[in-house]
Amino acid sequence: MSERLVAPTFLFRFAAPCFYTADLWSSKGASLGPKHILPCFGELEGKKIHTEVRAGWSEAGLAFQFVIKGKTQPPWCRDSRIDDSDGVQLWIDTRNTQNIHRAGRFCHRIALLPLGAGRKLDEPLIALLAINRAKESPREIDTRQLQIRGERRHDGYTLQAYLPAQTLTGYTPGDQPSLGFTYAVIDRELGPQTFTVGPEFPFAEDPSLWGTLNLVK
Template sequence: MPDDPNQLNTLLAPRYLFQFAVPVRPRKPIWSPRGVTLTEDHRLPDLAGLDRETPASERRFADVRMAWAPEGITVWVEVADKQQPVWCRETRLDESDGLHIWVDTRATHTVHRATKFCNRFIFTPAGGGRGDAEPLADQLLINRARENARPVRPRELQVASKLTKSGYKLAAFIPAVAMTGYDPSQQTKLGFNYAIVDRELGLQTFANGATMPFDEDPSCWATVEMVK
């Protein structure tokens, strides 16, 4: 029996039972040297709402928006409700507060191990530069991958952030060159998942959460459709 009498007793997180397809709108320009702010038209839906009142329920503390262009994709995040400073370390990126993104340019949801078309990126609001005050962007390897994606060159990934009293705002740009096989003129669908990691607030995810191996299994990711 669940500890909370109002909590649903389910063996699988409800999100796992669905294969989501979500439209993503374009933006021009997709990026600027100071970053961009995406409008509400670009907001991604709260798929984790399906898990509410189950053991897989997550706290929602971030507004996440996404846009695409032939040049690449941008994800914009606003994290609120924080009482503590962000925790970001360049030497411990995987444990830092920030935005993790998984992209499969072939949108293949029938495989359980990543291919060369699958990428994992991390963007943090701080942790770099003098006093660890600058945002960071990097590529991370996907565990158990059949073949690793092409290594991203320095400064290919772009990130801009602003710390606020209750959290931070962050804009991340992944250029087409950083995603093997990215070509919206030929393939309008991407496999996609995100995770916002926060030591204070917890974990916020998109297609599947902590009850599934979303960090390594492309079948756990949603489809985003790059509409015009």
């Protein structure tokens, strides 16, 4: 029996459409329908898919929705240990530079946790994180502009996030209709789920391992 030496997701560059929505975000959260569902290319390796991911865009910013199912245990979250917490992390390159191995000023990393904010630490948390080994960082922003909504369910939870254009350095969809993009759903019970390559590759710090979102209007 021959052994697989290279993961299938490492051999290709993956792209997915991200559809336009004029009224992207409201007090009720993201306005994302079935057409906004993103594929998970980990399926090529037979990995279990436990999270439905949706993404949409407008000139005003980006919105995401994550629906995590199949849990029997509550999520483990600590605002002091975001990297170790259950939740989602997003990586976005507003210039979609596929040939660099160290993040630049157009690269962003955002964490979404179902718990960790509020007086009782029982509200969803959103945070902008540094990217390891980055050559430059995005411009400083008021993180209160980042929006998040969450809902606990009997078998998991949902997270919705809105990233206004002013929080994303270089976000000009009229001139740059493609974004470098990947995500990681981190869950101690269900295991990881990623957009392209898995945690066996250093995608957290290497933009050349990210996929692409094509902004479709």
